[in-house]
Amino acid sequence: MVNPNFMNGVPELLILRLLEAQEMYGYEIVAAIRTKTADAISLGEGVVYPVLHALEREGALKSRRKAVNGRTRVYYTVTRKGETRLAGLVRQWTHITDSVNRAIREPSHASVTI
Amino acid sequence: MVNPNFMNGVPELLILRLLEAQEMYGYEIVAAIRTKTADAISLGEGVVYPVLHALEREGALKSRRKAVNGRTRVYYTVTRKGETRLAGLVRQWTHITDSVNRAIREPSHASVTI
DNA sequence: AGCCCATACCTTTCGGCTCAAGGTATCATA
DNA sequence: TATGATACCTTGAGCCGAAAGGTATGGGCT
Numbered sequence: 001m002v003n004p005n006f007m008n009g010v011p012e013l014l015i016l017r018l019l020e021a022q023e024m025y026g027y028e029i030v031a032a033i034r035t036k037t038a039d040a041i042s043l044g045e046g047v048v049y050p051v052l053h054a055l056e057r058e059g060a061l062k063s064r065r066k067a068v069n070g071r072t073r074v075y076y077t078v079t080r081k082g083e084t085r086l087a088g089l090v091r092q093w094t095h096i097t098d099s100v101n102r103a104i105r106e107p108s109h110a111s112v113t114i
Numbered sequence: 115m116v117n118p119n120f121m122n123g124v125p126e127l128l129i130l131r132l133l134e135a136q137e138m139y140g141y142e143i144v145a146a147i148r149t150k151t152a153d154a155i156s157l158g159e160g161v162v163y164p165v166l167h168a169l170e171r172e173g174a175l176k177s178r179r180k181a182v183n184g185r186t187r188v189y190y191t192v193t194r195k196g197e198t199r200l201a202g203l204v205r206q207w208t209h210i211t212d213s214v215n216r217a218i219r220e221p222s223h224a225s226v227t228i
Numbered sequence: 229a230g231c232c233c234a235t236a237c238c239t240t241t242c243g244g245c246t247c248a249a250g251g252t253a254t255c256a257t258a
Numbered sequence: 259t260a261t262g263a264t265a266c267c268t269t270g271a272g273c274c275g276a277a278a279g280g281t282a283t284g285g286g287c288t
Contacts, residue, residue, distance in 0.1 A: 010214060011246080017218045027265050036220070040213035047246060049267060071254060071265055090218060097211050099154035100124060104131045104204060106150070122246095122274060141236050161275055163238060185236060185283060231287085239280075247272085255264075 011047050012055065013093055016078060016086040019061065025073040026052055052076060060085050125161050126169065127207060130192060130200040133175065139187040140166055166190060174199050 014033055018024060024032065026049055034042050055061040060082035063074050078086065128147055132138060138146065140163055148156050169175040174196035177188050192200065 009245090014214065014217055025265080026267090033217075036217045037213040040210055041217075044247060044249095045265090045267080046248070046269090050245095053267095069255070069264090073265070093214070093218075096154055097215075099151040100128065100207070101211075103128055103147075103150045103155075104207075125275075139236080140238090158276060158278095159236090159238080160240090160277065164275095167238090183235090183284070187236070229288100233284105233286085235282100235284080237281080237283105239278105241278085242276085243274105244276105245272105245274085247270100249268105249270085251268080252266080253264100254266105256262090258259100258261085 009089060010041075010093070011043050011051050013086070013089045014041070014043070015048065015051055016055070016060070016082055016089065019076050019078045020083065020086060023075045023077050025066075025075050027073075055082065058085075123203060124155075124207070125157050125165050127200070127203045128155070128157075129162065129165055130169070130174070130196055130203065133190050133192045134197065134200060137189045137191050139180075139189050141187075169196065172199075 014037075015029060018029055018032055018036075026045070029052075030043060030045055030048050033048075052061065052063075056063055056076070058081075060079060061076045062079055063076045066073050066075055128151075129143060132143055132146055132150075140159070143166075144157060144159055144162050147162075166175065166177075170177055170190070172195075174193060175190045176193055177190045180187050180189055
């Protein structure tokens with residue numbers, strides 16, 4: 001497998017990045033992604049919750065329950081393992097988008113330099 | 115559907131961009147993407163051919179058969195409709211990647227400016 | 229002549245991600 | 259008391275891309 005489904009994992013990337021900055025809960029993350037990207041990207045709860053659970057299972061996140069106004073919120077924070085994973089995702093994201101950008105901006109190909 | 119599967123269509127984008135620069139055939143496109151992106155992105159024939167067929171069906175490409183060294187090649191060129199489609203894909207790509215980049219680079223959130 | 233690799237086309241199958249939609253429960257408000 | 263907002267979650271379907279397999283010709287090697 002050369003490209004591990006080469007564009008996937010962006011939700012994971014965004015979520016880890018948000019949680020690295022501050023402890024947050026699921027419903028809050030959904031809203032935060034919308035506002036932070038000015039509605040360019042809008043992930044539903046059906047995307048966010050499974051990602052949170054998977055990341056916690058892998059040990060990249062840890063959670064604690066907290067009651068606020070009678071409602072229970074599950075707050076997540078990034079573990080050291082999560083930081084490592086985030087760094088890798090960022091590097092991969094940068095590498096791939098740079099490559100695509102170079103490919104689509106290039107005038108045509110290796111033009112003969114005089 | 116807010117994000118029409120918001121990261122898809124990159125193969126389509128790359129293929130249209132290559133064909134905009136010059137007429138090419140499938141097998142050649144597969145190799146070109148590998149070299150142009152320095153192996154960062156490597157699309158197999160199982161990705162490229164279906165995209166070519168779909169684009170032609172939609173009228174974004176047109177093809178002509180050409181015999182070279184006894185072998186038949188199917189060369190593709192971009193139609194006006196394809197140019198329009200390409201422009202849209204580039205705009206969408208730029209918009210989304212910029213949004214993600216802004217989100218992951220941002221120090222934390224709206225920090226209070228003094 | 230016989231064999232294998234490269235070229236060149238194509239399709240099928242599988243897995244994974246995302247989205248939409250639905251399901252539960254509590255609190256505030258009208 | 260009913261509706262909407264908050265907050266959690268799961269399920270179903272759809273689509274895309276990856277891998278692998280399938281056909282056929284030409285060139286090179288032995």
